[in-house]
Amino acid sequence: xxxxxxxxxxxxxxxxxxxxxxxxxxxxxxxxxxxxxxxxxxxxxxxxxxxxxxxxxxxxxxxxxxxxxxxxxxxxxxxxxxxxxxxxxxxxxxxxxxxxxxxxxxxxxxxxxxxxxxxxxxxxxxxxxxxxxxxxxxxxxxxxxxxxxxxxxxxxxxxxxxxxxxxxxxxxxxxxxxxxxxxxxxxxxxxxxxxxxxxxxxxxxxxxxxxxxxxxxxxxxxxxxxxxxxxxxxxxxxxxxxxxxxxxxxxxxxxxxxxxxxxxxxxxxx
Amino acid sequence: xxxxxxxxxxxxxxxxxxxxxxxxxxxxxxxxxxxxxxxxxxxxxxxxxxxxxxxxxxxxxxxxxxxxxxxxxxxxxxxxxxxxxxxxxxxxxxxxxxxxxxxxxxxxxxxxxxxxxxxxxxxxxxxxxxxxxxxxxxxxxxxxxxxxxxxxxxxxxxxxxxxxxxxxxxxxxxxxxxxxxxxxxxxxxxxxxxxxxxxxxxxxxxxxxxxxxxxxxxxxxxxxxxxxxxxxxxxxxxxxxxxxxxxxxxxxxxxxxxxxxxxxxxxxxxxxxxxxxxxxxxxxxxxxxxxxxxxxxxxxxxxxxxxxxxxxxxxxxxxxxxx
Numbered sequence: 001x002x003x004x005x006x007x008x009x010x011x012x013x014x015x016x017x018x019x020x021x022x023x024x025x026x027x028x029x030x031x032x033x034x035x036x037x038x039x040x041x042x043x044x045x046x047x048x049x050x051x052x053x054x055x056x057x058x059x060x061x062x063x064x065x066x067x068x069x070x071x072x073x074x075x076x077x078x079x080x081x082x083x084x085x086x087x088x089x090x091x092x093x094x095x096x097x098x099x100x101x102x103x104x105x106x107x108x109x110x111x112x113x114x115x116x117x118x119x120x121x122x123x124x125x126x127x128x129x130x131x132x133x134x135x136x137x138x139x140x141x142x143x144x145x146x147x148x149x150x151x152x153x154x155x156x157x158x159x160x161x162x163x164x165x166x167x168x169x170x171x172x173x174x175x176x177x178x179x180x181x182x183x184x185x186x187x188x189x190x191x192x193x194x195x196x197x198x199x200x201x202x203x204x205x206x207x208x209x210x211x212x213x214x215x216x217x218x219x220x221x222x223x224x225x226x227x228x229x230x231x232x233x234x235x236x237x238x239x240x241x242x243x244x245x246x247x248x249x250x251x252x253x254x255x256x257x258x259x260x261x262x263x264x265x266x267x268x269x270x
Numbered sequence: 271x272x273x274x275x276x277x278x279x280x281x282x283x284x285x286x287x288x289x290x291x292x293x294x295x296x297x298x299x300x301x302x303x304x305x306x307x308x309x310x311x312x313x314x315x316x317x318x319x320x321x322x323x324x325x326x327x328x329x330x331x332x333x334x335x336x337x338x339x340x341x342x343x344x345x346x347x348x349x350x351x352x353x354x355x356x357x358x359x360x361x362x363x364x365x366x367x368x369x370x371x372x373x374x375x376x377x378x379x380x381x382x383x384x385x386x387x388x389x390x391x392x393x394x395x396x397x398x399x400x401x402x403x404x405x406x407x408x409x410x411x412x413x414x415x416x417x418x419x420x421x422x423x424x425x426x427x428x429x430x431x432x433x434x435x436x437x438x439x440x441x442x443x444x445x446x447x448x449x450x451x452x453x454x455x456x457x458x459x460x461x462x463x464x465x466x467x468x469x470x471x472x473x474x475x476x477x478x479x480x481x482x483x484x485x486x487x488x489x490x491x492x493x494x495x496x497x498x499x500x501x502x503x504x505x506x507x508x509x510x511x512x513x514x515x516x517x518x519x520x521x522x523x524x525x526x527x528x529x530x531x532x533x534x535x536x537x538x539x540x541x542x543x544x545x546x547x548x549x550x551x552x553x554x555x556x557x558x559x560x561x562x563x564x565x566x567x568x569x570x571x572x573x574x575x576x577x578x579x580x581x582x583x584x585x586x587x588x589x590x591x592x593x
Contacts, residue, residue: 085456089377093373126401133345165395
């Protein structure tokens with residue numbers, strides 16, 4: 001196994017996210033990079049997982065001779081190789097709300113100290129600095145999947161103390177708040193950024209512990225203090241921060257093969 | 271046999287879309303051709319509906335046909351531009367839901383029940399009391415309600431049933447009676463076929479009834495619920511239609527994603543690709559002129575993938591049994 005010499009931070013984030021997929025279980029992929037990371041995971045790290053989309057693809061296995069990862073969750077490619085295709089009531093209702101999704105993989109514009117996401121608006125909801133595209137199925141995946149993996153570029157404007165608008169709850173305001181809201185526990189949850197990997201300080205999906213985000217591992221040559229600089233609150237660092245294995249030549253090569261049109265990894269294209 | 275539902279796109283829009291209608295446009299099974307026909311017909315005061323509303327829905331906002339949107343995701347607002355501006359300055363009113371919410375609301379509309387419970391939105395800022403009367407919104411406190419289950423006291427959000435006045439959808443095939451077959455992941459389109467008061471469908475192919483009847487499990491709506499069927503090859507372009515063609519990402523990059531950048535960009539696009547052509551056939555002819563036949567060949571779905579083991583919906587026509 002040779003380590004790759006040349007890779008971007010976005011590629012690194014995809015590889016580390018793919019490695020952190022569970023060996024099996026039902027995974028719902030959100031829009032954007034989760035689709036690329038999920039395809040990489042299915043092909044290389046976790047062939048036993050069942051990949052699903054909110055649009056209605058259930059347990060997608062990349063077909064023989066795959067030439068690309070699905071371009072978004074609407075790609076016709078997801079109709080080829082799925083065990084079942086159906087609709088959104090089945091995917092976000094029967095499958096997700098029915099309690100069948102083990103892991104949701106999500107991106108967003110902002111993540112906060114308690115892991116909540118914002119996909120909707122920057123600034124005040126009623127007088128926004130900027131409207132965004134919107135939540136799609138991000139809200140229900142965060143509410144209803146048994147655990148969450150969030151992919152988020154490490155930038156101070158994205159890692160904020162409190163999201164401008166909580167579209168997608170993780171631990172909301174802290175211990176007990178999921179239950180108070182009427183939600184089931186969620187976890188163990190992870191955030192993978194372009195700098196490292198974060199967990200949350202709760203042993204039971206949000207009932208106890210501080211529930212705040214904790215830096216657990218950093219990418220090669222990354223100083224935890226740099227991660228703190230690109231985080232909008234006083235980030236907690238685990239007692240022992242491990243250093244992640246750099247991506248291998250094979251991982252980077254496959255990742256690039258999965259994105260031949262540069263939809264995901266060419267800056268500014270997606 | 272019922273009377274043929276087959277008609278031209280302009281006739282379908284003239285007869286079945288009225289000013290002030292709420293129109294399901296959606297994202298998957300996106301009826302780009304029908305949306306462009308609505309723009310050409312100059313309809314006014316429409317509302318666009320879809321769990322996600324694709325670029326074809328933004329044609330309705332940008333042309334001034336629609337001034338309301340009920341959705342969880344507006345693709346045209348993903349990047350800074352005039353759709354974001356319209357949502358911020360109030361010229362496009364919106365109600366923020368989600369993919370699951372709109373899908374369930376359409377399902378409730380189809381089922382004829384007044385609301386449907388969900389566990390989504392619990393714990394989010396959407397439910398904060400001070401956000402219920404939003405200056406950009408139009409439903410006020412009728413948008414949803416927080417309730418407890420009358421059976422076990424569990425918390426949920428009650429979503430109001432949604433019955434769009436009309437749905438415009440694209441599918442693979444139909445017969446002249448309006449029986450529609452579609453396959454592939456369907457997003458929230460499946461329930462829009464049943465929730466809408468009037469259903470207009472464009473299809474890649476018109477086939478004899480016998481073809482549909484040989485595979486009835488693929489029918490998504492029977493003809494008696496369909497107002498109009500339009501034969502429209504490439505009616506979903508530049509989105510895709512499973513088994514026929516993929517999304518045309520090149521066209522989208524050159525046109526769809528730029529049109530929200532400025533009024534001028536939108537007008538240039540509309541003049542060329544909507545007002546500049548008579549109908550979808552004209553649009554496809556123009557696509558060939560500008561980009562060559564390769565633009566269509568490049569997105570064509572692989573053929574010949576049907577695996578062995580086709581299903582027969584057989585039955586015992588000579589049924590015999592003893593009681």
